[in-house]
């Protein structure tokens with residue numbers, strides 16, 4: 001069973017992407033800087049001033065779509081692609097209706113009905129969602145001025161195959177934003193396909209090393225930064241992680 005097709009993960013991601021800060025983290029002494037992650041993947045990593053008019057953007061592994069909508073603040077057309085049929089159905093309901101109901105997990109079987117809402121000032125007509133496999137994307141997607149891959153790379157069975165497609169997807173001068181906590185797990189990625197997180201020939205290889213090896217011919221690394229994020233599992237359990245964002249420009 002793909003965990004990204006379950007009720008639990010769907011509700012967790014709707015809250016992660018659309019929950020108000022005080023709802024996701026009702027504790028003043030908690031890690032507030034980790035809130036609003038999908039928004040910060042765009043606001044802290046995209047160089048909006050460099051975008052052409054009517055820019056096209058692609059959000060690969062978009063889940064329930066918050067970063068896709070955030071990209072639409074700056075781009076005329078945004079495509080969000082995810083492997084999870086349920087995530088894309090929810091994202092598409094948000095696109096069409098601007099909102100979707102879900103049940104927030106509280107404790108055991110206790111839940112609270114909630115409404116996820118797309119910020120009303122975002123032009124939802126700029127956004128399109130579809131299911132797809134980031135390692136086997138359909139033809140005719142066209143070229144993009146921005147490609148965002150947020151917390152995707154360490155969930156792919158063959159991340160190098162996904163990276164190999166990127167030069168053909170990003171326009172010269174275009175922006176590629178990859179964020180990840182680099183949580184390599186064999187249940188998602190066979191060890192021989194990990195980009196980093198191992199010793200080879202007596203040397204520690206990091207995921208940043210692996211990304212540079214795969215991308216440097218076609219992309220220049222412009223900046224890196226830490227991006228903390230917080231996922232609320234239930235009322236008293238939270239996952240706090242620190243993704244690394246690597247920001248690249250197509251040569």
Ligand SMILES: C[S@@+](CC[C@H](N)C(=O)[O-])C[C@H]1O[C@@H](n2cnc3c(N)ncnc32)[C@H](O)[C@@H]1O
Nearest residue numbers: 004061062063082083084132133134150151155
């Ligand atoms: C850790 S979540 C991150 C989602 C979102 N980008 C975020 O930052 O919240 C990983 C996402 O990648 C999707 N995914 C996993 N394998 C995929 C694949 N081969 N192609 C496209 N999406 C995939 C999952 O369905 C899930 O939505």
